[in-house]
Amino acid sequence: xxxxxxxxxxxxxxxxxxxxxxxxxxxxxxxxxxxxxxxxxxxxxxxxxxxxxxxxxxxxxxxxxxxxxxxxxxxxxxxxxxxxxxxxxxxxxxxxxxxxxxxxxxxxxxxxxxxxxxxxxxxxxxxxxxxxxxxxxxxxxxxxxxxxxxxxxxxxxxxxxxxxxxxxxxxxxxxxxxxxxxxxxxxxxxxxxxxxxxxxxxxxxxxxxxxxxxxxxxxxxxxxxxxxxxxxxxxxxxxxxxxxxxxxxxxxxxxxxxxxxxxxxxxxxxxxxxxxxxxxxxxxxxxxxxxxxxxxxxxxxxxxxxxxxxxxxxxxxxxxxxxxxxxxxxxxxxxxxxxxxxxxxxxxxx
Numbered sequence: 001x002x003x004x005x006x007x008x009x010x011x012x013x014x015x016x017x018x019x020x021x022x023x024x025x026x027x028x029x030x031x032x033x034x035x036x037x038x039x040x041x042x043x044x045x046x047x048x049x050x051x052x053x054x055x056x057x058x059x060x061x062x063x064x065x066x067x068x069x070x071x072x073x074x075x076x077x078x079x080x081x082x083x084x085x086x087x088x089x090x091x092x093x094x095x096x097x098x099x100x101x102x103x104x105x106x107x108x109x110x111x112x113x114x115x116x117x118x119x120x121x122x123x124x125x126x127x128x129x130x131x132x133x134x135x136x137x138x139x140x141x142x143x144x145x146x147x148x149x150x151x152x153x154x155x156x157x158x159x160x161x162x163x164x165x166x167x168x169x170x171x172x173x174x175x176x177x178x179x180x181x182x183x184x185x186x187x188x189x190x191x192x193x194x195x196x197x198x199x200x201x202x203x204x205x206x207x208x209x210x211x212x213x214x215x216x217x218x219x220x221x222x223x224x225x226x227x228x229x230x231x232x233x234x235x236x237x238x239x240x241x242x243x244x245x246x247x248x249x250x251x252x253x254x255x256x257x258x259x260x261x262x263x264x265x266x267x268x269x270x271x272x273x274x275x276x277x278x279x280x281x282x283x284x285x286x287x288x289x290x291x292x293x294x295x296x297x298x299x300x301x302x303x304x305x306x307x308x309x310x311x312x313x314x315x316x317x318x319x320x321x322x323x324x325x326x327x328x329x330x331x332x333x334x335x336x337x338x339x340x341x342x343x344x345x346x347x348x349x350x
Contacts, residue, residue, distance in 0.1 A: 033339050033340070033343065033344070033347075034294060034295060034325070034337045034338065034339045034344075035337060035338055035339065036299055036335065036336070036337045037092060037336065037338075039092075039093070040299065040301050040329070040333070040335045040336060041301045041329060041333035041334055041335050042086075042088070042092075042093070042094055042326075042333075042334045042335060042336055043056045043059070043070070043072055043084075043086055043094060043097070043333065043334035044056060044332075044333055044334075045074075045332070049076070049099060050076045050077060050078075051074055051075075051076045051078075051080075051082055051084075051101055052074035052075070052076060052082075052084055053076045053077060054075045054076050054077060054306075055073070055074065055075040055305070055306055055331060055332050056072050056073070056074050056075075056084065056332070056333065056334055057072065057073055057312070057328030057329065057330075057331050057332055057333060057334060058072065058073045058127070058128045058129075058312050058314045058327075058328035058331075058334075059071065059072035059073070059086075059129075059314055059315050059326050059327075059328070059334045060072075060129040060130050060131035060142065060314055060315050061131070061247070061314075061315025061316065061317050061324075061326045062131050062132070062133065062140065062315075062317070063317045063318070063319060064133075064160065064163070064164060065164060066089070066319075067087050067088065067089050067095075068087065068088040068089075068091045068317050068319065068324070068326075069085070069086075069087050069163070070085065070086040070087065070088070070315065070326065070334065071083045071084070071085060071102065071103065071129045071131060071142070072084050072085075072086065072129075072334050073126070073127055073128055073129065073328070074101070075125075078123075079123040079124070080104075080123065080124050080125040081105075081124070081125035081126050081127045081147070082101040082103065082104045082125055082126060083101060083102055083103035083104070083126055083129055083144075084097070084098065084101060084102065085097070085098045085102045085166070086098070086334075091317060091319050091322070091324045091336070091338070092324075092336060092338070098166070102166075102168045103126060103129075103142075103156070103168065103170055104125065104126060105124075105125050105126035105144070105146050105147070105148065105154060105173065123147070124147040125147055126144050126145075126146065126147075126154065127144060127145035127146075127147065127151075127184075128144060128145050128184065128185070128312075128314055129142050129143070129144040129314065130142065130143050130144070130186075130187050130188075130247060130248050130314055130315070131248075131315075132187070132188045132189075132190045132248040133160065133190060134188070134189075134190055134191065134192065134197065135190060135191040135192070138159060138160045138161065139157050139158070139159060139160065140157060140158050140159075140160055140163055141155065141156075141157045141188050141215060142155070142156050142157065142158070142170075143155050143186050143187060143188060143199075144156075145183075145184045145185075146173065146175055148175055149179050149180065150179065150180055150181060150182055151182045151183065151184060152175050152176075152177045152178075152179070152181070152183060153175070153176050153177040153183050153184070153186045153201075153224075154173045154174070154175055154176070155173060155174045155175075155176050155215065155217065156170045156171050156172070156173040156174070157170070157171045157215070158170050158171065174216075174217040175223070176199075176217050176222075176223055176224055177201075177223055177224060177226065178223045178225065179223075183201070183226055183228075184244055185203070185243070185244030185245045185246075185261075186199055186200065186201045186224075186226075186245070187199070187200050187245045187246075187247070187248040187249065188200075188215075188248060189248065189249050189256070189283065190248060190249070190250075190251065191251060193209075193211065193281070193283060194211070194281075196211040196212060196213060197211070197212045197213075197214070197215055198210070198211055198212075198283065199211075199212065199224065200245050200249070200258075200283075201224055201226040202226045202227060202228050202244075203242060203244055203245050203258075203260055204228055204242055205239075205242050205260075205276075205286070205289070207278065207283060207284045207285075207286065208226060208227070209283060209284060210224045210226075228244075237264050237265075237266065238262065238264050238272055238274075238292065238293055239262035239263075239264070239272070239274055239293075240262075240263070240264055240265045240266075241262065241263045241264075241265055241268075242260060242261070242262045243260070243261040243262060243263060243271065244260065244261060245258060245259070245260050245261075246258070246259030246260055246261060246273060246312070246313035246314060246316075246327075247259055247313055247314055247315050247316040247325075247326075248316075249278065249283070250316055250318060250323075251280070252277075252341070252345060254277055254287075254288075254345050254349065255277035255278050255279055255280055255287050255288070256277065256278040256279075256280060256283050257275065257276075257277060257316075257345070258275065258276045258277075258278055259273055259274070259275050259294075259313045259316065259325065260273070260274050260275070260276065261273060261274075261312060261313070262274055262293075269308075269309050270296070270297055270309040270310070271297070271309065271310040271311055271312055272293035272295065272296050272297070272311065273293055273294055273295040273296075273311055273312075273313050273325075273327070274289070274290045274292075274293055274294060275289070275290045275294050275348055276288065276289045276290070277289075277345070277348060277349065287349075288348050288349045290348055294344075294348075295311050295313070295325065295327065295337055296311065297309045297310060297311050297329070297330070299329070299335075301329045301330065301332075301333045301335055302329040302330055302335070303329075303330055304330055304332075305329065305330025305331055305332025305333060306330060306331040306332050307330055307331035307332075308330050309330070310328065310329070310330055310331055311327050311328070311329060311335075312327055312328040312331070313325050313326065313327040313328075314326070314327065314328065315327075318341055321340065321341055321342065322338050322339070322340060322341060323338060323339055323340070323341040323344055324336055324337075324338045325337045325338070
């Protein structure tokens, strides 16, 4: 507990000196027509709950029973990341938010590490969840960054029925990336490809996939080997350094829609979001790619917080032909942006 208390003191000290931004309230992208509503953020830190008193950001999102369900990353003064739960009926406002955590990655204090300090400002736990339901299954799979002997990728699952009834009977997590290496932003496709589960584990911008017969990972020594090379991947200035995939891919009639995070080497303090369309049968093949960011940190809730200038999309939902992108703003808030799906795809393919 002594180590944990020391982390907590350092974490509170860091928050005292976090920079502030000063930008216009909200705007609509004139080219891509994504709207950021004026009532953003959807979810903000709750000072009355210690576990989410500091930051609430980077949400997983899934549409079930016509409601959007969120698992968002939350942090309090102890510097540990946990998952909170919220629900929206219209995709634009919160109708329910639980006061307790619904998922935690247990890790002994002595193996906590400072890798996570640059990963949203924490010292351990469950970071940046993504959740998906594979077609034909009654299970939700969640990947996340597990602060467990490094920044590794955790995988857990829960029955859809349990999830909807708020019975948080998560399966014991598996660590599916190698020990001693830093890996983040792994996403599972919501449909099998050629009869196998598909996990996207690197984007640089080359698509790196692992195909699996199952997602059990019962052999502890079985890990997915992944090599990241996002440096100098493209000459386009806004994405000269690609960070990784955003939300799990969405299936459209034009291809798999994949969001990703990128940075400009000349403006390294900002994260921006791009989009790709991947071939439905061979998702290693990129069909179309955005020539400009589809979302940028251009509102106060993207620029005032723990890490100003960051937009980080980890959840997408299509509801009534509208594409909703749920993202973390400034590593502090859960925000939403939305657009007509087909119009957006036509713009992407133009």
